[in-house]
Amino acid sequence: MNLRDLATPAVLIEQSRVLANIDRMQEAADKRGIRMRPHIKTHKSPIVARWQIDRGAVGICCAKLGEAEVFAEAGFTDIRLPYPINPDNAPRVIKLLERTTLSFIVDHLEVARAWSDAMARTGHTVDVLIKVDVGFHRCGIDPNPATAPAFIKEVSTLPGLHLRGLLSHAGHAYHATSPDHLRSIAEDEARTLQALATAARDQGVHIDELSAGATPTARFSMEQDWITEYRAGNYVYFDRTQVGLDAATLEDCALTVLATVVSKPAADRIILDCGSKTLAADAARGFAPLPGHGLIFRDVTLARGQRADERLSIERLSEEHATVRVAPGETSPEPGQRVRIVPNHSCVVSNLVDQAWLTDSDKVLGALPIAARGRIT
């Protein structure tokens, strides 16, 4: 099958790029003795996760129990949820524990106690890591040395929980303004985890794991001492944002959207058949402003050295339309022509389709079901 046989819009995954991205990150982790535990949030596909495990990952991360249920069903036996799941979900966790090693994060004492009660009451113990806020200010305990060690100590004594270690996510790296800024975020993160681990060990608390993970900081985090595990997610496909943060090149971007020009209402405007329901409406992040909703490649074969046509800019998305401004003097694609788009944020694109297509240039290798997409509970 060839790209021209596919109905558009279609989400394409360039297989050789995915495998190269997995190999590169795994090699960097192996060199430092860091265990890779990729976050599946980007691909949501047991097929891609199996490629990651086969290349050396020790397990996977999911955000939601619904995703973990899909992966456990597919035979994955070591799943970590770096997400503060609510103790209402104890019956689902207990069921998952029958067939997989499962761990999740805690960052609130009452929630940790409720989990401990729910587990101990039913004769179970579940592995947890304490989430530490290293500057993103989403979840996580304040790493203040005056308060954090007492929290860690308290969690370590709860009978239904087995404290494995500390975990952080430097999500604020997506707002970094330079490579030096990214490096300092990675260094601060490692220092913060290390200081807390030392404080915990000084109180006799066993800390096995220091888990960090975010694609923009990966290249700097891999240079840090102390980190035992890395949970990058986006690196498997990359996207325009990672290119904007110098974490990837456009030739590393494995997920693209194949779209057709469906209208040309004016000489300087064309309409593509992929709106926010395919490209998603996330803005791109980067060291410099990156306006628009993705980068357009006119040559759908993704031939090496091919450049995005930045004179075609995706200015606006409706649900089913992408409005593209054609720069003055640029020859506009005509209705019926197809283009390939590197989106701003690949993770959200995978969540919008039941199935993507594995490709090799313009050849279609097969379907890639996104088995855990939409598992929001």
Ligand SMILES: Cc1ncc(COP(=O)(O)O)c(C=O)c1O
């Ligand atoms: C808690 C947590 N860990 C790891 C990741 C992976 O980060 P990235 O996709 O930047 O590699 C994410 C991404 O959202 C996350 O929320």
